[in-house]
Amino acid sequence: MAQTVLAAGSGLPSGVQGAADPHFSGVLRAFAALYPARQLGGGALSVYIDGRPVVDVWMGCSDRRGEVAWTADTGAMVFSATKGLAATVIHRLVDRGLITYDAPVAEYWPEFGANGKSGITVSDVLRHRSGLAHLKGVGKDEVLDHLGMEERLAAAPLDPTYGTPAYHAVTYGWLLSGLARAVTGMGMRELFRDELARTLDTDGLHLGRPPVDAPTVAAQTLFPQSVIPTPIFDFVAPKVAGLSFSGMLGAVYFPGITSLLQGDMPFLDTEMPAANGVVTARALAKMYAALANDGVMDETRLLSSELTRGLVGEVDLSPDLNLGIPFSYHRGFQSSPIPGFLPGFGHIGLGGTIGWADPETGSSFGYVHNRLLTLMLFDMGSFAGLAPLLSNAISAARRDGPVEVPDFGSRFQGPGQTSPGDLAASSD
Template sequence: MTVVKNWQLSVGRAAAGDGGELPRGVQGAADPNFICAVRAFSQMFPFRLLGGGALSVYLDGEPVVDVWTGWSDRRGAQRWTADTGTMVFSATKGVAATVIHRLADRGLIDYEAPVAEYWREFGANGKADITVRDVLRHRAGLSQLGGVAKADLMDHLTMEERLAAAPRSWLHGRPAYHALTFGWLLSGLARAVTGQGMRELIRTEVAAPLNTDGLHLGRPPADAPTRAAQIIGPQSRLQNPIFNLIAPRVAALPFSALFGAIYLPGVKALVQGDIPFLDGEIPAANGVATARALARMYGALANGGRIDGTQYLSSDTTAALVGKPSLRPDHGMVMPLSFHHGYHGLPFPPGILPGFGHVGLGGSLGWADPTSGLAFGYVHNRLLTPLVVPDQAGFVATAALIRRGAALARKNGYQPVREFGSPFTDLTQTAV
């Protein structure tokens, strides 16, 4: 069991004793330069029924913040722990994209090659020239669910087959956020190359080399150290019969944008109760992650591909992950997101959040800024509550405080902190 101590680190000194303590209710460790960011983080979870979360920050590939607070269940009875993860929704996309980059790094995938060169079935119905880069940039033109039933959505092999058979769309070549289909496109590609599904590849290509248990696709196994937090809201079972009548028709329209990319009848129930959504393999949306695990992954990407003295991704591949800012509006999201290599930027307003990463529904995210060597992960379990607006946009303010802490760390000097949580656990190996 992890023993959590109060924060007592000094700024730029070898001796401790003149630092400060973590805010009340917050556990873990943080370099004092980041106290403002930690305080702001702690204020996001003031009451038991408002859930909990975690924040982790890396600078030059070293941990400088690893903290958590709040509650992991809806009743406010179970404290968030060092091994509490939560479903991070679209932040899962960044992890799945990193799997593809690991494969490309070994020469197994060429970004400019047609997907059908690896996944033969994908070339059907006019899609033979859609490239790996098109998919990573959300320009494959396959963003719409097209009347998928709930049973199909929860069967990843069926979804891969549907996408392989789908016709070429007028959206090919145009940025259109593939809210759910992005993950099955990557998993179909990766399966064709390796013979393995994305659930296994996230463990072998991301969690294992980063030595963290805190990354799973779907519900972590019962014997895994990582535990998935309950989603606080929405939990209402009330139905709107008018919406239920109209929504499927709207979603089926070719110009339904983001709604057509995420809606299917009964979708809300998938995140309620015991969260049935976690029992599928949905590499665009149902990853369970700790903030620490996301920060470690992006910490490597912000540090030339290196973490813990190991070259996790080659420097050339890592350098190519930084794309040019684009203000071209996305057909699904309307706003510009500068998708590049499976991650997105935030080009508007300019300079508001440098670097790249991926934000998930509700506001959980992982982010890297290679220019400053800074990376962070932030996760929580509120999803769609009355606080959805500050939750979804709050990461921008938090990121500003983190960048301020990094600037102070460069000026004052800093000390890496202890990492908490469990190392990678290979649950495929069982004792005889």
């Protein structure tokens, strides 16, 4: 007997919108429990099996006051989960023969070869081994100037940490965008739309703030809005961050960093391909669905079979110089160092957002939300509770036959395009 799709008011937990395969009812109860009050934000979860959507749900609020409901087209800033999208853009360029993994970056971006960096390869950059993780004392104005940051990294000297795994928390995106710009003449904001959103036929993939006429609307990140004086930290942090071996602080800190998440979130008004992607869970899961299924999504090839197979890397337990713990990276994607936990690859973002693909089961998922610093202090690890439930539900759905859900959200829209049908779908 065919199973009925769970829907709002008909099987989904109270407050949850969208639809889901009944095998995921336990996952949805856990998901709903993460948003017990309107003032604690909102989020969305999407799951694909064999390239077909089986979960597409959302709940909660997208604003700080808890007054604006999350919708099918609400996007969240996903912090470092953006890195997986930027890496996929590079893989698309490799597939077309514009870039080779083992070639020096300077072969395509001649300015990058300055000051001893001529040997750094594309693969080194993708694997966080270029030695260029630290921000070297830049301020807020410099960080918001993405072209200036690309030039600064191109002119930087070779660092002693070159070749060692060291998480490039912020600089990673500018390294990839400088490389992509050198071979295409286009910035990453445009490439996200052209290479990913257009190819996958979804509006839900943006770098930075979506245009005002876009169906995708950015949620406000929940972050303290009051300015609390911290004179000792403000005095010490820049000095520590400027040291050669300042670890993660040197890779992420710059004066004024918190102000970029306040008010209308200036963080979204630049191109930071390591951190400021604004995406829907659906679009994130859809991209990883292609990577989990031989590079194909909806009969459209995102990546070649050969390249897609090469995205699965061996687990490397070498401690990361900045994170202090093992974190395997292969061609721009993370894999779990814990055997049996989260098989496959993808990328996690600050706060616990995540996009993931598992080629063994042909499954993928995307989880996004707008919480960063709230009373829900376990936000960063909140997905850990969903992961085993998801794994079990995916296995059960594959065994019994997955139940496909309706296609929510807006399809790709280029500049100036509007579609009444798409807008109607997004208002659900």
